[in-house]
Amino acid sequence: QVQLVESGGGVVQPGGSLNLSCAASGLIFSFYIMNWYRQAPGKERELVAGGRGYYAESVKGRFTMSRDNTKNTVYLQMFNLKPEDTAIYYCNAQSTLGIAGYWGQGTQVTVSS
Numbered sequence: 001q002v003q004l005v006e007s008g009g010g011v012v013q014p015g016g017s018l019n020l021s022c023a024a025s026g027l028i029f030s031f032y033i034m035n036w037y038r039q040a041p042g043k044e045r046e047l048v049a050g051g052r053g054y055y056a057e058s059v060k061g062r063f064t065m066s067r068d069n070t071k072n073t074v075y076l077q078m079f080n081l082k083p084e085d086t087a088i089y090y091c092n093a094q095s096t097l098g099i100a101g102y103w104g105q106g107t108q109v110t111v112s113s
Helices: none
Strands: 005-006 010-012 018-025 032-039 046-050 063-068 075-076 085-097 101-103 107-111
Touching: 005 010, 005 085, 018 032, 018 085, 018 107, 032 063, 046 063
Parallel strands: 010 107
Antiparallel strands: 005 018, 018 075, 032 046, 032 085, 063 075, 085 101, 085 107
């Protein structure tokens, strides 16, 4: 029933920008905290944006997360992208009750010259 569908990934040059979106369905959107994670090959999945204004230090000042509750969609605006940002980016929905969590299938972001 629950679906999280990411989109907007692609290949971009260093210094470029990319906008990701995650459309949620099958859940009461306002009951969930939305987060963005990323995972590069051979590395652990890391939280890059989430909670109430949280950003990983590596992306702070370059990434901005927002949500549109009328569209059940969360966004990740990424600016000044670096090669180290290359990863699969995952949308995550975490119940505010701490009971349920859901993941999208991910969208690939590649930053390369």
